[in-house]
Amino acid sequence: ALRKIPGSDRLLQGARDRNPSGRITTPADVAEAIATLAASDSGWLTGNVIGVDGGEDIVG
Numbered sequence: 001a002l003r004k005i006p007g008s009d010r011l012l013q014g015a016r017d018r019n020p021s022g023r024i025t026t027p028a029d030v031a032e033a034i035a036t037l038a039a040s041d042s043g044w045l046t047g048n049v050i051g052v053d054g055g056e057d058i059v060g
Helices: 008-018 027-038
Strands: none
């Protein structure tokens, strides 16, 4: 939906530039995090906030 907004290319590039991974988060990135949390090996993970943002949160 963002791609339909005039000037969105500039917004998307800004997001890529801010992110240490050099790209924006994809639905697949979020799905992988969800699958990890749903796995039985993640049973002891409780009350955590997991940022799926490629490290953008640590940069500010």
